[in-house]
Amino acid sequence: MDIEQKRKIIMEHYSNPKNRKLPDKEGYEKVNTANSSCVDNLDIYVKITDNRIEDITFMGEACAISISSTSIMINNLIGKTISEAQEFITQFENMVEESFYDKKLLGDANAYFDIASQGHRKTCALLPYIGIKKILENYK
Amino acid sequence: MNIEDFPMLKKDIIYLDNGATTLKPKCVIDKINDYYENYSANAHRGDYDISFKVDQEYENARELARKFINAKYKEEVVFTSGATQGLNMIAFGFFGKFLEAGDEILITQSEHASNVLPWFILQKKLGVVVRYIPLDSNHYVTIESVRDAITPHTKVISLAGITNVLGDERPMKEICKLAHEKNVFVVMDAAQSVPHRKIDVQDFDVDFLAFSGHKMCGPTGIGVLYGKKELLEEMEPQNYGGGMNESFDSADEIYLKDLPTRLEAGTPNIAGAIGLGEAIKYLDGIGMEHICEYEKNLRKYAIDKLLEIPYIDILNLESDSGIISFNVDGVFAQDVAYYLNKYNLCVRAGNHCAKILKKEVGVQNSLRVSLYFYNTESDIDALVELLRNKDKIMEEMI
Ligand SMILES: Cc1ncc(COP(=O)(O)O)c(C=O)c1O
Numbered sequence: 001m002d003i004e005q006k007r008k009i010i011m012e013h014y015s016n017p018k019n020r021k022l023p024d025k026e027g028y029e030k031v032n033t034a035n036s037s038c039v040d041n042l043d044i045y046v047k048i049t050d051n052r053i054e055d056i057t058f059m060g061e062a063c064a065i066s067i068s069s070t071s072i073m074i075n076n077l078i079g080k081t082i083s084e085a086q087e088f089i090t091q092f093e094n095m096v097e098e099s100f101y102d103k104k105l106l107g108d109a110n111a112y113f114d115i116a117s118q119g120h121r122k123t124c125a126l127l128p129y130i131g132i133k134k135i136l137e138n139y140k
Numbered sequence: 141m142n143i144e145d146f147p148m149l150k151k152d153i154i155y156l157d158n159g160a161t162t163l164k165p166k167c168v169i170d171k172i173n174d175y176y177e178n179y180s181a182n183a184h185r186g187d188y189d190i191s192f193k194v195d196q197e198y199e200n201a202r203e204l205a206r207k208f209i210n211a212k213y214k215e216e217v218v219f220t221s222g223a224t225q226g227l228n229m230i231a232f233g234f235f236g237k238f239l240e241a242g243d244e245i246l247i248t249q250s251e252h253a254s255n256v257l258p259w260f261i262l263q264k265k266l267g268v269v270v271r272y273i274p275l276d277s278n279h280y281v282t283i284e285s286v287r288d289a290i291t292p293h294t295k296v297i298s299l300a301g302i303t304n305v306l307g308d309e310r311p312m313k314e315i316c317k318l319a320h321e322k323n324v325f326v327v328m329d330a331a332q333s334v335p336h337r338k339i340d341v342q343d344f345d346v347d348f349l350a351f352s353g354h355k356m357c358g359p360t361g362i363g364v365l366y367g368k369k370e371l372l373e374e375m376e377p378q379n380y381g382g383g384m385n386e387s388f389d390s391a392d393e394i395y396l397k398d399l400p401t402r403l404e405a406g407t408p409n410i411a412g413a414i415g416l417g418e419a420i421k422y423l424d425g426i427g428m429e430h431i432c433e434y435e436k437n438l439r440k441y442a443i444d445k446l447l448e449i450p451y452i453d454i455l456n457l458e459s460d461s462g463i464i465s466f467n468v469d470g471v472f473a474q475d476v477a478y479y480l481n482k483y484n485l486c487v488r489a490g491n492h493c494a495k496i497l498k499k500e501v502g503v504q505n506s507l508r509v510s511l512y513f514y515n516t517e518s519d520i521d522a523l524v525e526l527l528r529n530k531d532k533i534m535e536e537m538i
Binding site for chain 1: 472473474475478489490491504505534535537538
């Protein structure tokens with residue numbers, strides 16, 4: 001993925017994030033995830049049925065990196081089983097931490113491939129993952 | 141002005157985050173190095189030459205600080221780790237001892253966390269009540285609003301002299317006068333004041349005041365707590381240990397030293413205090429009136445330029461200090477700061493430790509430019525040039 005592609009994906013998801021809304025049905029679990037080094041602050045709502053992620057929505061204020069990363073995460077995790085979701089999260093974390101990762105699995109989440117070089121922004125990209133992990137933990 | 145005194149300014153950066161901390165002139169750095177290289181010993185302890193020199197330098201720094209804020213006595217100047225520690229000592233060491241359930245503490249919605257949380261804790265511990273003085277439409281504290289806020293239960297008013305988000309200056313002298321007529325104490329959080337103004341504690345007649353060295357060209361980890369002598373005498377130390385006791389045989393027989401040593405337990409930040417003394421000398425050399433005037437003019441220059449850009453919302457058009465808070469319409473503050481950082485421009489984004497401000501101003505975050513005397517019109521030009529093209533910001537912020 002080149003810089004232009006990366007920029008395009010991030011900006012698309014930032015200007016038009018997936019499911020930035022409160023859930024309109026019952027049965028969602030909520031988690032707050034916030035970044036102590038800046039002011040990103042998101043609430044993530046997850047609906048899990050039969051060990052599968054049925055839906056995720058989010059609300060809150062955050063920078064372009066956090067918002068787009070949340071949107072991309074939501075796109076990728078809806079429909080996945082808990083363990084598939086956990087695998088996706090692990091691969092994403094590996095990428096951000098500059099370790100080996102499965103490029104194919106991550107799809108457009110690859111847009112953050114060089115985020116580690118951007119100081120604080122690493123935490124911004126990880127923010128939604130930190131939140132959703134707290135919920136998935138209960139399903140282990 | 142005085143750019144050549146600052147090694148950091150020889151690097152390719154434009155530093156506009158002086159509200160957070162300031163750069164250090166070479167003379168301060170040298171003074172600290174001199175201590176570590178040439179007379180690195182403890183204070184108040186040794187019976188040998190270099191230790192004697194430490195005592196002299198440390199107490200000389202205290203005297204410089206006393207003169208700088210025009211305290212009456214040297215004992216009224218206590219070295220702390222910074223404004224935060226000073227404010228905590230005032231809240232817990234003095235007011236924690238005297239306040240009772242139902243007593244009221246007046247602050248505002250735009251105080252720094254360090255002038256809010258200690259009072260909140262007292263509220264939980266003692267059942268005192270923290271109340272807010274209402275701000276006017278420009279988020280200013282007026283003497284009328286203070287007068288209206290004082291009740292028979294009010295015991296203390298604790299305010300920043302200049303706030304760190306909007307940079308408004310409070311009429312502290314008038315507030316002290318009014319408060320004292322009603323037997324109310326006044327605490328001044330002077331973290332943003334002392335670096336930028338001539339502050340005279342006797343003229344203000346303020347009861348307690350705290351500031352930090354690092355926001356005024358001094359080192360980190362050092363600050364000053366000022367208190368009127370008769371009040372400091374009543375202050376309970378928050379730290380007990382070496383240096384501050386006269387003798388002790390049992391829990392019932394502890395004798396403490398006099399002020400200010402009693403309130404400076406343990407080995408102090410010697411290099412910090414000496415460095416702060418040098419910073420004070422340096423600022424005095426330039427002249428506080430001169431600094432204040434220079435910053436005012438530079439702020440005006442910056443405001444006029446920023447106003448030319450239609451999508452910039454300035455949150456504090458009315459302000460008396462070198463602080464400008466603003467947003468680029470439709471762009472998250474953090475993203476703008478990140479964009480500016482690509483051009484080595486250091487600007488703070490966030491809520492600036494005054495979290496409750498969002499209730500008042502109605503914004504969650506902002507960008508904050510905070511000026512000091514070594515900033516120049518060309519720094520402002522660089523900032524404005526980078527902000528002039530919103531497409532470029534959107535293009536380069538990720
Ligand atoms: C108004 C105000 N009060 C208190 C503080 C706390 O200062 P320090 O962190 O040096 O203790 C600051 C620093 O940001 C401030 O701006």
